[in-house]
Amino acid sequence: MTFLTFSSALSAACALAVPITLYGATAQAPPSSAPAPVEATSTPASDAIEVARTALNSGEPSAAKHVALATAYSRRARETAGPEWYDRSDEELVKALELAPDDFAALRMQIWNQLGRHEFQDAYTAALALNLRAKDDVLTYGLIVDAAMELGRYEEAENAAQWMLNLRPGTPIAMTRVSYLREQFGDIRGSIEAMLAAFHSTRPSDAEDAAWILTHLAHLELERGDTKAAKDYAGSALILFPDYHYALGVMGDIFEAEGDHESARTRLAKRYEVASHPENLYRLAVATEAAGATEEAETMFAEFEKAALAESENVDNANLELVEYWTDHVGSPEAIARALELVSKRARRRSDVPTLSALAWSQHRAGDSKVAWDTISKALAVGSVNARLRFRAGEIALAAGHPERAEEQYQIAMQTAPRSRFGREALEAIKRLPARSSAE
Amino acid sequence: MGAWTASASNHREAPITALDHKADITDLYAFVSYDSQQVAGETPEKVTMILNVDPFLEPANGPTLFPFDPAILYEIKIDNDHDAIADVVFQFRFTTEYRIPDLYTAVAGIGANGAANPTTGAAVVPPQITSFQSAGLNLRQSYTVDMLDVATGNVTPITGGSGAPFYACPANVGPRTMNYESLFQEATYTANGGISVFAGTVDDPFYIDLGAAFDTANFRTLRSGIPGVLTSFEDVVVNQNLAPDMVSGFAVNSIAIEVPIAMLTSTGMVMAPTSPEATIGVWGTTSRQRMTVRSAPNPAVNSGAWSQIQRVGNPLINELIIGIGNKDRFSMDEPLNDMQFAGYFLDPPIVGVVEALYGGALAVPAAPRTDLLPLVTYAPPIAAAGTPSGPVADLLRLNTGVSATPPAQQKRMAVLAGDNAGFPNGRRPIDDVTDIALRVVVGGVLAAPFSGYNADVNGRLGDGVMWNQGGYRSQFPYMQSCPSGRNRRHLDPGEVGAGVRD
Structure with a gap:
């Protein structure tokens, strides 16, 4: 599970709540009135599992009781990054549907699990069908948004998100998606604003939901280069959710951006310990290499490659990391060819920005920069101002013979995150651009 | 056993409007205008459109009465080229003023001279309110009317000849405080372009045995011995109810506008009924601005683009046809997008409910219900043959070429009774849309013949409420006066004039 996969696990759990103190977009310590940290043995999802199991074991079984347990299991999947919890969830949903074959909540939860397992096309189709049954159900729109975003259907995602706001303005489940869409469309400030609105509406007792939102805020601040706020x-x-794997990952990214590779390694190692997925091992390997432990990093890269290849055919995979590894780390013509083949296969199913970006970069690395420029132009049309995307677009444009376009892209990378690695590299790239003649 | 219906008028039909009373549209009417001098076959000249909002106003309630909401944009929209997109829009906005801020009530008045302090002789209570300038009319609402030509974007203000504002008629508090009738007359304005306008609190013209309807169709058993089925004799009763009109004695806020037909058709002319251009589609909407900032103790501030809260076309779609999990989306979406609800139009779930309630004794037509398509497309018998059907859309379709029926000859069952100037060809206040909906949607009278169809059962479904207890005016604005708050009466089951109590 990559962080930027907008898991639908946020949906049903978030509820409007008494507003809690914002920890701050400036450098402030959390106030003393902050919610108590979650004990390692008790998390919102594990507590919900216990409650749901107790309910199931008392009184008559019902579809609703099985759905409640299924929901708790799915939430645990997000807490732990453990996909096995989706299997347990699905088992409960089967039982629910045996009791009530048309149960709306059970069918909706199945779609949630599909998203969690990255079965995006199936989830999208199912969510559209479910939406026809109940066009006022805001959660179903949320599932449509999530699936559509992953598939690159941004217009459909935006339309569904707008209906979430039309029907029930200001709910956290809507505002988080608004935030994500705004980020994709290049409005980082608006994205932060929406995510803050979601945070203010989240119950203090929903510690994992709040931790998720805070982690995403950290990511957004990092996007615009403010590592302090991040x-x-x-x-x-x-603090809210100790060893939260998403937060550990972002913290690792933050330290890397600051050049503190040792601290990055520590956080990413812990993240890998909690969530031992190949993509997390890849990030750890990158940080390890940056910290100077080359031999150790190479061992990690090898282990990553093996694990990533093993799951490469699964819908939930580390293919984007594998592609990046082959194009940027290995860099041999054979590796680049493999990368291009792998990402092209993915691009036949999805046209989201990360996929298009990876495809364009692979095409560029394979020497076909003109085609790469066409590909990345599709990604740029969505609007994201991500510094890495824009820097890559600049490199591609330059290689494709469009120095003016290259300069435009470098400028955007710099404006977005001037102090970031890609912002700095963009500045250096601009300096290297051939001077334009006065006739231009 | 019992026949099923829900209120075929939209009184609180969607979750969102159950929480936003002021934006709740109860009824939309659109019909070729008539008056007491109407002659059969007379060439149509004008169309009246009435948008009623804010249901079940209790006339005795106070002290602030029932103003229109200044934060709502009320609109009546007309499609005249059969694409379910508005071509002409009438927009109504209200402004409230409190003329005596220290007075505790919205209205006060007594006699010709008012009442004075017995000791000092100083005036305390104003004289009876007889006009919009009367001192005792503390809460006074004015409103603007604009006509929008969507294609050009031109907005034409509708104004009275004198330039004075249009005032909304307040509720009828009682005979001491006001002369409601004089206010009602004054509130009926003749504006530029041959247009007439009215806004105010009036008697709710809708009629139905509402309590029976929502007690899972627990309709009264009348002389047929079958609940919810009328005898042939009962079916032609006029000016009498066989069951309680549970809307009796309640008021509603009404916006009425009468417009020359030439302003509404795509040709700019009155067209023959056989011409496709004669048929227009009408719907009403209420909208609020997207942003509200509340910062007590200051009033809330609204800003931003308008966001639709509710819409109404036909009198039965959202109420009777759309499932409750879809009502808000239906209310907020455009008619152009109604294909998403086509499943409901072609196979209304209510039909199965009624079939179950009757235990199979009532034969119902099978899906797909193509007989219902004229309600959601431009098609005969409303539109002329050859009219482009347009997209599936809930619009109240009105053939402006069909002459109005003189009041004395109007039939509550309208088209089903051979009176082609009524529902579903537009809708007049007198039309018994409850019974029409029962017979058309559930009874399948337009789908007949089909197996088991019985004209004396399927064609006689009804709630026993045949007319509005308060009656109607026979000229613009057609709405009856608001019941007196002091002396109003709600007719209950078993009371005289309210039919049986079983």
């Missing part, structure tokens, strides 16, 4: 948010998330 660290505050990520730190707050870890």
